[in-house]
């Protein structure tokens with residue numbers, strides 16, 4: 001019986017150490033931090049910019065997303081949905097950001113983004129326009 005308890009304690013301690021190590025791990029050195037990229041299938045070029053710099057941990061903030069075709073023509077009437085999270089922590093976004101306005105010239109406002117911890121965040125945008133859709137993932141380190 002005592003032996004079983006020792007084994008259980010050891011398992012719990014190892015699990016806690018593993019979770020702690022994962023939480024504290026620095027982001028990968030070769031993380032692509034570009035704020036402008038092609039979508040996965042190459043349908044769109046997407047640039048993101050926070051509406052106000054710097055992006056801080058804590059407050060809600062907005063981003064302006066600019067969508068163009070690969071040759072630079074603005075994409076109008078797009079629908080953008082937002083997902084993301086912290087890959088090293090295994091959790092998603094703490095809020096449900098949404099596209100709230102089309103600003104013209106391929107620019108769209110995403111409101112309700114909050115990063116509630118420091119570390120590596122992924123911001124995933126799914127973009128649909130003209131019956132086509134494609135997605136792109138941006139990396140941010142706070």
Ligand SMILES: [Cu+2]
Nearest residue numbers: 086089091117
């Ligand atoms: Cu986290």
